[in-house]
Amino acid sequence: MRKLSTKIAILLFAILITIIAAISTLIFLINSEKLTHFIEHRIKADTNFDIRIKDTHLNIFSCLQLKQISVKWLGEQKQFTLECNTIALHYNLFDLLKRRIKGIDISDVQIILNAEMETAINSPSSHDYGLKPFSLKDIYPEHLLVENISVNNTQVKITAGDYLFELTEMDLQVKGIQPATPFYILMSGKFSVSNPSKETSSNLYGEIDITTKYSLPDDELTILNSSHFLVNDSEKFLLNGKALSILTSPEIHCNISGTHHLEAFNSMIPENYKDWSLNGSISTDTSIDYTAKNQSWTMTAITDMSLSKLGFASPDYDYFAEKISGHIKINLNTDSNSRILSFRTNGILEPFLIQLGDFTTNMRNRKTHFSLNGNYDTQNKNLNEVNSTLSWDNLGTITTIGDILSITDNPHLDMNIELKKIDNSAFFETFAKDTVEYSNPVLFNTQIEGESSSHFYISSAKKHLTINGHLNVNNLNLKYGDISIDDASIDLPISLAYPRSKTVIQKRDIPDSQYGAVQFKKLSYGPLKIENIRINPIITSNNFFIKDPFKIPIFDGTIDIRNVSVENAINSDRKFNLGFQVNNISLEALTTTYNLTPFKGILNSSVMSFRGQGQTLYSNDEMKIKLFGGEITLRDLSINNFLNPMTEIGFSAEVNHLDLGEMSDTYREWGNITGIINGNIQDFKIVAGEPSSFEIEMKTETYPGTKQIVSTKFLKNFVPGIGKVLDKVGFTNYKYAVMGLHARLENDYVKLRGAVREDGKELFMKGAGMKRLEIVLPNVDRRVPFKTFLNSFKGILGSDIDDTQVQFK
Structure with a gap:
């Protein structure tokens, strides 16, 4: 029995020694970092x-x-x-x-x-x-x-x-x-x-x-x-x-919600807009669902967003918005296989007030409805299958469908944009009227009716943009100031390329079937009325063409318009071509229409061709005006800077055999004068409606059978300072040998010379007969302010009336 106890004790001691040895070995291996190095190597x-x-x-x-x-x-x-x-x-x-x-x-x-x-x-x-x-x-x-x-x-x-x-x-x-x-x-x-x-x-x-x-x-x-x-x-x-199943096939379902005030997010504003103010609140409720299985996963996030009285304002208040309220729903979906982020967004905004520089609108109590759907390729940085709509109550809808490729580097646009049933009146009231209320009162009071629809295909790649489509307007009625258009329609094909078109197209190469049509029942401009006009335009490869010559019936005659073209219309080197012919325009009908003193005459011209480049138009052709028994020939017509307010109109003219008797019969309030006058007008320039330069030479000439007599009334109307002298003499009419002047306008001053130079004097009128009346320009070097000269020629002799010289011989 004692031997057995001894053996058991020895066995237990051996086990204890073994355990101690194992623990000691483990402690040694751990503390000496040998076990650690082994684990590191295996991992x-x-x-x-x-x-x-x-x-x-x-x-x-x-x-x-x-x-x-x-x-x-x-x-x-x-x-x-x-x-x-x-x-x-x-x-x-x-x-x-x-x-x-x-x-x-x-x-x-x-x-x-x-x-x-x-x-x-x-x-x-x-x-x-x-x-x-x-x-x-x-x-x-x-x-x-x-x-x-x-x-x-x-x-x-x-x-x-x-x-x-x-x-x-x-x-x-x-x-x-x-x-x-x-x-x-x-x-x-x-x-x-x-x-x-x-x-x-x-x-x-x-x-x-x-x-x-x-x-x-x-x-x-x-x-x-x-x-x-x-x-x-x-x-x-x-x-x-x-x-769920976090380490096997995880599923995550969570919700994030809150109501937030925009003021708290000022730190997120870009540095350039740090001083802008934000106000209003946004409530969000987002649910996220994530599921992973077999080494793949899908994720969906749905956000409901409520906007309440959002607004922003720049320090100078040139840019601001107020009372932006509404609801937006955003649905995002992606997975590990496709690397595609799909998004579905739709929302509605209540009427709001916004100003962006000169543009202002309060949306005229119209709600804004919008949606934006598509797929974002996270690997290739593409937006595919983009489909968006933007619409307003009783106004119309804008839809966009297409792709945007390489959006982060040299974007490539491939989009179709369609405007559906845009109410012209509602569109103008909503997006234009508030903007022009103070800057353009006439435009503010404009009335426009009708419906517009358009479809455009837009493509861009490597900084080159092309737009192709149609603009359609039906039942257009417009009243702008003195201009009104009734029952017009527009069907305009459009093809544009930026910065330049790579396709060269000549007008003769365009089939008739490709042209559009613009027509209106009546066009009115004040008392002027033109009816039943139709033209066939097209915009192609940055060029604007009108197909056929068309006639404008006006003042008992016609104006024939032909060869209309604008090449490279969107570029600074644009070229213009325009031809027209004036046929039998009645000056009597023209003056009667505008309640002017009626006079007889016919305006005709050969075909006048205007050409131009940039902002300049010019013509080498002539226009003839038959007037007062004679003829006025206009030539060297030009228009500069016609796309801005400082438009300059230039021309020269020749006056041939105008009968002063017929003129005074028409304008009886001027007084009577008889004779024949000829003359030239050189380099007449009008800028912004005011003459800026000219050289005019007018002179009467003697013709057999034509008397040269001027009444005291005519002289008193046109030559100030001589009325008292003529009243003392008591004659009603005076004969003259020659009458005229030579005037040059430069720098807002007119320099005058007479029709005859005699004894060192410049004579405006040289008398004839027993009692000869002569009117002398006071100083050959005198310059007269143009406004004085323009006042019905009163001031020909200057504003100093005492200088007027009248001499009788």
Whole structure:
């Protein structure tokens, strides 16, 4: 019996020695870091991770401690780094035998993830890191209780594109971890989102406070309703939801909601707009669903957004908006296979007030309806299958369908834009009337009716833009000031290219079937009325053409318009061509229409061709006006800067055999004069409606059978300062040998010379007969202000009436 006891004692001692030796060996291997190096080598060989542990210490009775742990992802690019100062496992040896751990403390953790934008969208799965999915409940020791896990002072940096997302001062507390009972996980800390490339301070910052409950048997994480995060220390977002099968085939369903005031988001405004004011509030309710299975995943996010009295304003109030309210719904969907982000957006805005520079509108009590749908290719940076609509109550709809390729680098546009049933009156009232209320009162009071529809195809690539389509307007009625158009219609084909068209098209090459049509029943301009006009225009390859010659019936005659073209219309080197012929225009009908003193005459011309380039039009042809028994020939016609208010009109003219008797019969209030006058007008220029230069030479000439007599009334009307002298003499009429002048306008002054130079004097009129009356210009070097000269020729002799010289011989 004693021998048996001895043997048992020896056996127990041997077992104890073996256990002590094994524990001592384990402690040696751990504390000498040999076991650590072996584990590091195996992990590196079997996975894509490089793990380094600088120091390991094991106290068999109370603690296992790891220091300065580093984990790196070994891919083609360095994307993931985890560094930790200390991991400590605290236990009591006897409690450990009962499967009970006092706590796990992790401190000073830093995680860095560098990712491109598409990497951020298609986040790495466990497969990407060389890990196989597993269930925590399958590996967690049965009946093991971990009293507490704490992770303190954690910092996370995630770089995606130009943006940096940071979590700082993060603390994590987990208490009472055991398989049978759900346990709580509490996380708190701070976050920020910034753009380091712009060297600005944080655009967005805040705090996170999340409470969750985890069930180990169900592998289910519940985000409790008390969870939230604060943005900019004031805007609170509530967070709740569930996450299932986190480490196998995760499913995440969560909701984020809150009401936010725009003033709190001033830090997100770009630097150039920091001094702009924001007001109003936005309520959001976002649900996110994420499902992963068989190494692939899908994600859907739906946001309901309510806007309440949003507004903004620039410091000078040139740009502002007020009372923007409405509802917007945004649906986003993506998955790991297609790398496509699909979006569906629709919304409605209540009437609001907005001013953008000169543009102003209060939407005239009309609601705005809009939608925007499409797919974003995160790899190729393309927007595909874009489909948008924009409409307003009782106004019309604008739709856009197409693709935008390479949106971040040299965008390629391939879009169809359609305007459907745009009510011209409603469109003008909504988007134009408020803008011109004070700057253009005439336009503000404009009345417009009818309906417009248009369809355009827009394509752009490598800084080249093309637009092709049709503009259609039906039942157009317009009243603008003295201009009115009744019952007009427009069908205009349009083909434009920017900056220049690569296709050269001549007018003769365009088939008749490609031209459009513009027609109106009646055009009125004051008392002038023109009826039943039809033209056939087209805009093609930046050129504007009108197909056929067309006639404008006017003043008992016609104006024939032909050869109308504008080449390179949108470029500065545009070229103009215009031809017209005036046929039998009645000057009597013209003067009667405009309530002028009627006189007889016929206006005719040969075909006059205008050509031009840039902002200049000119013609080498002539126009003849038959008037007062003679003829006026206009030539050297030109128009400069005709696309701006300082338009300049130039011409020269020849006056041939005008009968002054017929003229005075027409304008009897002037007084009587008989004779024949000839003359020339050279380089007559009118700028902005005012003459700027001319040289005029007019002189009467003697013809057999034509008397040269002028009445006292005529002289008193046109020559100031001689009325009293003529009244004293008492003659009613005077004979003259010659009458006329030579006038030159330069720099707003007129220099005058007489028709006859005699004895060193310039005579405006040289008398004839027994009692000869002669009128002398007072000073050959005298310059007269043009406005004085223009006042019905009063002031020919200057404003100093005493200088007027009248001499009788």
